[in-house]
Amino acid sequence: xxxxxxxxxxxxxxxxxxxxxxxxxxxxxxxxxxxxxxxxxxxxxxxxxxxxxxxxxxxxxxxxxxxxxxxxxxxxxxxxxxxxxxxxxxxxxxxxxxxxxxxxxxxxxxxxxxxxxxxxxxxxxxxxxxxxxxxxxxxxxxxxxxxxxxxxxxxxxxxxxxxxxxxxxxxxxxxxxxxxxxxxxxxxxxxxxxxxxxxxxxxxxxxxxxxxxxxxxxxxxxxxxxxxxxxxxxxxxxxxxxxxxxxxxxxxxxxxxxxxxxxxxxxxxxxxxxxxxxxxxxxxxxxxxxxxxxxxxxxxxxxxxxxxxxxxxxxxxxxxxxxxxxxxxxxxxxxxxxxxxxxxxxxxxxxxxxxxxxxxxxxxxxxxxxxxxxxxxxxxxxxxxx
Numbered sequence: 332x333x334x335x336x337x338x339x340x341x342x343x344x345x346x347x348x349x350x351x352x353x354x355x356x357x358x359x360x361x362x363x364x365x366x367x368x369x370x371x372x373x374x375x376x377x378x379x380x381x382x383x384x385x386x387x388x389x390x391x392x393x394x395x396x397x398x399x400x401x402x403x404x405x406x407x408x409x410x411x412x413x414x415x416x417x418x419x420x421x422x423x424x425x426x427x428x429x430x431x432x433x434x435x436x437x438x439x440x441x442x443x444x445x446x447x448x449x450x451x452x453x454x455x456x457x458x459x460x461x462x463x464x465x466x467x468x469x470x471x472x473x474x475x476x477x478x479x480x481x482x483x484x485x486x487x488x489x490x491x492x493x494x495x496x497x498x499x500x501x502x503x504x505x506x507x508x509x510x511x512x513x514x515x516x517x518x519x520x521x522x523x524x525x526x527x528x529x530x531x532x533x534x535x536x537x538x539x540x541x542x543x544x545x546x547x548x549x550x551x552x553x554x555x556x557x558x559x560x561x562x563x564x565x566x567x568x569x570x571x572x573x574x575x576x577x578x579x580x581x582x583x584x585x586x587x588x589x590x591x592x593x594x595x596x597x598x599x600x601x602x603x604x605x606x607x608x609x610x611x612x613x614x615x616x617x618x619x620x621x622x623x624x625x626x627x628x629x630x631x632x633x634x635x636x637x638x639x640x641x642x643x644x645x646x647x648x649x650x651x652x653x654x655x656x657x658x659x660x661x662x663x664x665x666x667x668x669x670x671x672x673x674x675x676x677x678x679x680x681x682x683x684x685x686x687x688x689x690x691x692x693x694x695x696x697x698x699x700x701x702x703x704x705x706x707x708x709x710x711x712x713x714x715x716x717x
Contacts, residue, residue: 403441409471410436410464415483415546418476420458424448427456427476436463436472443469452477459543460484485544489557491663492592494626495534498661502553505544512550522551523558526565528582535585535658536561564664573671582657584670589658592666593622594681596689601665602674603693607681608654609673616679618648626659633686634711682707687714 416434418427424447428440437443446469447453456476462483463475475481485505489498499513516523520531529536533554538561544553565571565581574581587608595601611618621635627644640647646655662670678693684706694700 403439403445405442406438406466406468408466408468410467412465414463414465415460416463417460417484417543417545418456418458422458424453431463431472434463435465436467437469438466443472446470446473450477457482459486460545483546485546486541487544488541489537489539489661491539491666492589492595492660493539494629494660495537496629498537498557502544502550506548506550506553508550508553513554516550516554519551523555524562525558526562526581528580530582530657532657533558535589535661537661538564539661539663568664568667568671570667577671583654584667585662586654586656586658588662588666588670589660590618590620590622590654591669592662593626593660594620595666596683596686596691598665600681600691601669602672603676603678604681604691605669605673606676607678607693610677610679612653614679615652617650617652618654620648623648623655623659626655685710 414434414436416430416436418430422430424444425440428437428443428447431437431443432440450473453473460483461476461481463472463481467475487501487505489501493501495517496510496514499510499517502508502513503510517533520529520533523533525531525533525536537554537557540560542553542556548556570581570584574584577584579587587605590608591601591604594604608618623646624635624639624642624644625631627642627646628639640649643650645651646659648655676693677695679696680694680700680703681691682694682700682703683689683691684703687710692703692706694703
């Protein structure tokens, strides 16, 4: 043993305790570092595996989403069974697709819209009720909507100025529901949604226009739809507020509009006829409208007799001053507007001098009235029996 060895280990039993502890600490540190490295590598591997799993799943989902967008699910063939579907006015391809999907006609709205957008005639699909089939391909559904034979509903046009009973007759012809049933429903007005000022009467509140009737609809549903159309139009023109501005209530406006509609020929005449009514009422003159007498008699003709003029009815404006107690027809928007905004003028009279061509002339004085009455009498002689 050399001096160096003795000096470094004088007792021959290894390094001193302090040195031994230092080495043990170093070994522990190295072990901890190794463990950290192994843990770090494991964490990194786990993180990589997690990212692969996430992005792999995301990729699968993303691909599925894109594939569904590019190739939306669709049925094959013409479908089976029957289902009635309503296409509402103004419906877009997307709205139609959603409606068909809800009724299980097509598998997905997206597939239908894709087919709809490729069809040049798609925009010509008309509102109404259609007899469709269940589980149709989108192409078959579009083709059926373009086929007029698939229209399942009853399309009807209610002209302006028709009386309620005449509306019932038109509806009965289209639906097979009897006039009596419509009349019975009209006598139960609470279910129809009439405005309060209608006072439970449908006359004047069956809004004219084109209707696509549900082939399975009842008399109550049909009349309710017509009243709802009136309410919508009344709200759009703010009828209550506008009537107030004209110092009338809404019921008076509709009554006045019904007279304008019944007496009018051309739309351009309506504001003038309205002014005649205003002028005569303000002067305390009786209206003396044949249309009100014929309404009381429930008849339609051009002339009335002296006997007719004695009809005992509050609707006889030859006997009673002012407006009748309610509407005598169901007016359209032009007549309602004319009732609210009559044309300026001093006219007190008007006569349809040529009913065939809807020519109406106006007069302020009695002399002028007699002159245009002569024209009407000449027309009557030329058209006997009318």
